[in-house]
Amino acid sequence: MKRYSIYILILIITGITSCKKGFLDIEDPNGPAKTTPDKMLTNVLRQALELQATAGLPTSTITQQLATSRLTTPNVDNWVDLGAVNYEFQNNYFFVASNNEAMMQWATEEGSFAYVGIGKLIKALCYAYTTDLFGEVYYDEANKEIAQPKFNTQDYVYQQILGLIDDAEQQFDKPSFRTVGDEDIFYGGDLNKWKKFGFALKARLLNHLSKKPNYNPQEVLSLIDKSFQDRSGEPIFIYPGPYPDAHPWSPDGNLPSSAKTWNKYFVNLLNGEGMNGVRDPRLEKIVNPGSDGVYRGVTNGITKDGLNPELIGSLWGKFYTSENSEYCLLTFDELKFIEAEAAFRTGDKMRAHTAYKSAITNNLQRMGVGIAEQNTYMQSAAVAQNPASLSLKDIMIGKYISLVFQPEIWVDMRRMDYSPQIYPGLAQPPGANPALKGAWVRRLPPFSTEIDYNKAQVEAIGGLAPDYTGKKVWWDSAN
Template sequence: MRENINQRIRKILKVGSIGLVGFFGAACTDDFDTMNKSKTALVVLTPAEYPKLFSQALSQGSYHPSYQTATNLFADLYAQYFATTTANFQSDRYFLNMSWINSHWNPIYTQVVPQLKTLFDTYDPQSAEYALASIWWAFSFHRVTDYYGPIPYFDAGIPAQSVKYDAQNLIYDDFFKRLDAAVAILKSKTAEKPFGTSDIIYSGDVNKWILFANTLRLRLALRISKVDPARAKTEAEAAVAAGVMTTVAHDAMMVRTAVSSADANGLSRIAAWGEFRMSATMESILKGYNDPRMAQFFQPAFGTKTYEGLRNGLDPAQLIQPLNTNDNNSNIGARWIRNTGTGSGWENLLAVKADIMHAAEAYFLRAEGALNGWNMGTGTAESFYNEGIRASMATWGYSGADVETYINGTTPPIAPGDSQNSPAVSNIPVKWGASEAVQREQIGTQKWLAVYPDGCEAWAEFRRTLYPKLYHVVNSVNTDVPNTAFIRRFPFIDSEKQNNGAAVTEAVKLLSGPDKASTPLWWDKN
């Protein structure tokens, strides 16, 4: 059913200006082919179809139909979860293919916005349905603004020839207000099941959505902690007081199916194409820590039967070296894809649930907040850190003595033994350190592991904290970002410069520098 809606929305939403999205979004309907007899008349939705719009917004907001170009070829690489193994993709060498970057922008403005605005126009602002739509609006847009900085936000979906861009600080302010208001509404609606099974994350469980919203609020509070520490403290303490995720039962996991590419798990779908493998950063950290999650995150390389990774940013000549080939490096774990025993033969597990947010992240955010001197509830920075590790291990099926041994581990990351003879990426152990500097790196490193495979969030947090320590790419083809630096943002997309040029010109003035990948975002103070 979601696929039918998705196909028909695509037929309708062939517009260049995002300002037209709100107008055309109302035309989505499961009965489009039979009902839309007129070429210009809009179709009236029935109440039975509104939950499907929410389902569509959830799916598109997580980028699974466009996962490769929206996430994998950029954020996943910049977070160094993976490295590319094909010379055809230069994004690992910091080349910005602007047509690919559209895949991060378009799903939000042509799919998520029209669906959610229709729901906002349909439901009472005090309803649980309205609250859930508002939470997902904040989730979807926080990923967009953290890619670009200023974006069309307050006027998104409004019919207009030009749509203004908004400053990131104002967008974040609205995120906090939306999440606070949504939770206030949901607290009196806990017996309801908004959107039912069309809610493909929590099946209408209001209590879990409250925890999700508060955890997102906590995430965003830490994001602005260097640029606006007072507001960050206020928002973080309010989020924790209202209740955040604490157990694996609270993890936000999105139902996926194998019915179509739009419904499938995006990471599973692309993993068989032989275009990426585990990064050397992952290998250095996971092996050094004897991390049991390595067996869930990745699979032994077909050629070596061991876990192996390669450096990011290798050039075509380096990629054909034996140590850098697909068969000699680790694909993602058997949760997503399984090797059939022939090296290049893979079985995609398209219906595996997609990771949206894990409870473990909340503990690491609270650990950092505690180091900042904030009231993060009962506990200390160390106890939150340890609980975060336990929660992440539980997400991946580990508990008991082995986890406690890991928490007390004193071995640091190791040299990965890659083609570049790279040293160990860091020298910190898992066991809670004695200095604040070490503790902050430990929190950042374990949070990076805990949010895997969400490269969007991992890349954002790396830019904010510079943790975990990452290798510099071996080669960069980007004149603005040499291989001694890291990409800080995406430039504004070409279609916006062509169709919304005046607004883009004004948006550049909201940046801290030119419209380049080297210009830090508002909250990025490193």
Template sequence: MKRNFLCLFLLSGLLLALSSCDKYLDINKNPNNPDQVEAALLLAPIEVNYALGVQVDARVIGRYVQNWQSYLAGDTWDLHGYASASDVGGELWRNVYFKAGRNLINLIDDARANQKWDYLGVGLVMKAWGWQMLTDIHGEIILSEAFDQDPQKNQFNYDTQQAAYAEVVRLLNEAIPYLNRADGRVSQTQLARGDIMYAGDRLKWKRFAYGLLAINAHHLSPKSGYDPNKVIAYVDSAFTSNADNALMPFNGNSTADASFFGPTRQNLQVYGQSDFMLRLLDGRIFTNVKDPRLSQLLVASGDGVYRGLVPGGGQSTAASIPATARVLSPWATPLNSIPAAGTTGKYVFTDKGPFPMMTYSQLQFIKAEAAFFKGDKATALAAYRNGISAHLTYAGVSTADQATYLANAVVLPAAGSLTLNQIMLQKYIAQWGWGFLEQWSDLRRYNYSAEIFTGFQLPQTFATVNNGKPAQRLRPRYNSEYVWNIDALAKIGGLELDYHTKPVWFSQP
């Protein structure tokens, strides 16, 4: 009996040991750091980091496109240069590859495996959106080898911008059918758990996808294969009003959850509104027409007069120019000064935002330009009017002031008198303060033409490294590419000091 008991005891001990060993070796099942995360927990951080990536890089792109200029005279970014050996201008690169990166792949994998077709559709749109933004500002990007898992790989080769554009279209065409599905585990309530931009509304995401297709196709306007009919069709399948605007909200309670553009984060105090934007609104470019958005968007100096900075000119601090006659920050605070507690800001420059990522007015101007190319002036005028009206409403202009502004033939001419520069200038106004990437795409499509962008003047002197040429792209992120991926950079000319002046593919015939 004792012998039987001893055998049973030893056998039980062996089984327990094997079981414990199995649990001990199962090192990836850490409840505090799980190796598998559901899609709902991954989406929100990716959305926010896309918005933050645009905002952070806007500090430099905004100077290229003259939304604002530095308070310092001779600022290198004002002069279309760059900061060498620095990650400045590389935030979106970091966010698409690292903060989204594998997290977005895991989101898509989880959604596909668990029939969350809504999350799958959104994930594919997010992937396309990241590539679109990244290639538009950097040109060639790492696409096919971006997430290669080979531990021995130490060089990641670049793909052409043409390949990136094709991949964006492929992803969006794959995404839209999933966003149409209502079977499986599709649920607006569940999608809303992770979706802070559209609160789980699949229809709005589908319209957003068509908006991206429109942007992608329209950027190819300099090329012989450009199809304005396709662009118009995409826009018509996209946003129907301001209610569809893609807006990124922020809690705005602290530096941890406030908009990067809000006064709490203290990131814009060295930038003053540009003279170009001021001239668009004060009647110097749209002759004798004072735009009712002037006070909604821009900031008057202490004496009540609106002023703007020119590229490279900086803000004079001479004693002959009193503080009340100086340009202020977007929060109406002195330049190069920390905003006081209680500063609120206005328009997109508040702690809570929201920050626009795509709008109905933006897409209507794209349709207007496409229709203009097509020769359909009536459609172009209707879309142009829709774009202006929608932005006037978004900017908080009263109904009466909107009517007065739109009744002026300088702003809204007859269909036969509508000009391309009117479309592009009104689009620029509607995107001021947020649509930096699209503004820069427009300027490069027209090679910074002062005939199209009336009154736009490039710096009188470019940064030395430019060799007399304007910026056409941002250099890849320094600490990932110029430190670790030099051989791949060399293949595309990325080591040249004036690489940032090399025209991008979409802007070429």
């Protein structure tokens, strides 16, 4: 990966940011090529947030939370040009891994094992996102002096990722030369919280294997029991704003596009059309109304649904899209939905229902919904009212609404095979990529630089086939 190594030294030298400066401010472009791990951790954690946010751009379009609002980018909506939004591949290898690998190496050399543990969890998180999006990825030969690295299979990468999480827990138990402090933007150096995050992350990844014959929902539940038990344990960061410290999904962030707006499928779940006629109190927290006061989204692949532009509310300035919005690597809401699904699969519908209700309640509270509105919604037909009536559809739709811009939603839709029994009313966009021959998109295409500089390896995994994005990733089948 020789072409990558050119960037590694540049990023190590220039990627060290100061907590007192803006997000993208450089500490010293001509500074030393080696530093201490405490000087690198903040940047590693923020780049992990950026990777997750960038991954949410294509996945939120595929899952129909977002849609295109102008004529210039419909090919993203209909999966013809997904390669235009797959920069999370380079984000992992260039921006996160290059700095994170150096941080872990230097931390190991000086015996600062707390930083090694955090680094391993971040590596596991970012490689998980990368392989979940692309399938086969570089692992063994990544970030090394190898010009044409070979891809590793996803099952192998998963083994390595799960091993990283286990090893991180051991690193936290070692004496550490350097104590983690405020440079840890999530937990302020609380290693017990990092341990609990590791259990949550492992639960998430093992739950991805629901199609596999060795899927063990009881193991998922055991990990959740050891993880954080309320929102105080979340790895969360509130962007201070404004630019360059604005939330990635805000107008001043790194991802804004005037071409994006809310999807009709998503908005209809909130405005009551898709939830037994119940209007969700989160609607006003997430979506802006059009000039006529109506909350509406647009259909993937149909520019503005033929509406006047002023009738489509702006994407910006709401709970998920303000410059000082919060952003979280893994929310307590998500953890409870994972618990609900795993418990449901074991047949423990009592535990599943309790976790399901807790997940929705916590999401309502997170968004500042008032107590009276919370109670009304929780007692409505939009929510399963008892364990006997709870279905997998209830759990997955509740999760879909609660995890906006989160790449995990695309993992869920693939695990559920985009089933209309789970996601009622979900349909392929008009003009869906004809190369897929009616199949749903299952992965992102190879990153363009890999086709340019490592074509033989891309060909070896079938990455140049026109229907490659319809090929299931490893965890997406029982084989």
